[in-house]
Amino acid sequence: MSGDPRQELVEAAARLLTEQGPRSLSARALARETGTSTMAVYTYFGGMPGLVRAVIREGFARLAERLATVRDSDDPVADSFRLAAAYRRSAHLAPHLYAVMFGGSSIAGFQLSEEDRRIGLYTLRVARDAVSRCIEAGRFRPADPWSVTRHLWCQLHGLVSLELTGYLTATDRSDDEFRAYLRNLAVGAGDTPQQAEASIAVARKGIP
Amino acid sequence: MSGDPRQELVEAAARLLTEQGPRSLSARALARETGTSTMAVYTYFGGMPGLVRAVIREGFARLAERLATVRDSDDPVADSFRLAAAYRRSAHLAPHLYAVMFGGSSIAGFQLSEEDRRIGLYTLRVARDAVSRCIEAGRFRPADPWSVTRHLWCQLHGLVSLELTGYLTATDRSDDEFRAYLRNLAVGAGDTPQQAEASIAVARKGIP
């Protein structure tokens, strides 16, 4: 039951955050949850911001794991779509965590550090690899792969972010709408509507 | 000096929010700022969430004003670009306010209500009108204007949001990068790269 007390705190914090929302994540609630006192947060993390930092680092790691489950195929655009779907799914599974990782939502005065953002961007390297292959295959317009990836990420983040804040209705969030959105992203990056649609069909089959 | 105490509170709150950040916006700081007591917040707004609500309503109104300064021309795509630039500029002028209006950043337990979101979406109607004209002119693919507007808004919000959270470097945020981003959005909506570039040049001239 009792392993590394650090890990136990991080897990309890992540659980509170995803199940009860950001306002329920307090040092005293954590002490109650783990059966210790608030001092544990300070001996192991130096304060609440340090703990939140550990939680989002774990979040980045879990996101990287989910993205890594997408295997390369001979259709790089379809691979990109699968990555986008996995990214969106991860955000939906832990909305509050996603809001802290990418949305600027602050808990107990925590603020993203330069290092945090560097790690966050690093988890997107698999996407950049997929985009590189899209360019090499002539599907996307020739350009700096990282620049294209950043654009696509911004666009996907915007959709996810507005979904999480409730600005999009249930019908706006349907699978059909999401596929149309992805198609537009690919077309904006240089793909033809026809080929993009075909890759969406392929990606759809590839996902169980 | 002393007009409507409601308005005075809202203005002081907006000032604190934009100048000192969300953590400085407290009932006691407001009382200090306006020379009264914390009770003013409760008699006029029923609590801090009510005051925050009044602040973001004011924010929506100011955003609508800024968008309304963009006049229709005979190039609807250029008009859309000007609207996007005005939207982005508004967000940059009051980042913390934008984060509460669209980013899901919560202050003192405030949460966006359905009514808030309805008002937020209503401020984007000028964008939908521009998009409608883009479709009528044959520049954008035939589709539901509101759906296309929503997509473009999501994409623009994603860029703005990640700019505000610091995920994009100074070079990523250059004017050239922003124009390339806008061009990709237009191409994704159905415009040709050549026409989109031309409209960007037009919009650039139109902005002082």
Add this chain to the structure above:
DNA sequence: TTATGGGCATAACACTGTTATGACGGGGGA
């Protein structure tokens, strides 16, 4: 066996939103 130091429980401090209380003051009715 003793000394040292990490882990953490307790209590206190400064802050937060919120509520109860009561005092002030101006407007309307008798």
Add this chain to the structure above:
DNA sequence: TCCCCCGTCATAACAGTGTTATGCCCATAA
């Protein structure tokens, strides 16, 4: 004119927050 009423808001208190100082316990090392 008097009086009452009600909106306004200053004060104080309560429960919650992050944080810090204190000191106790106990395991490990000498």
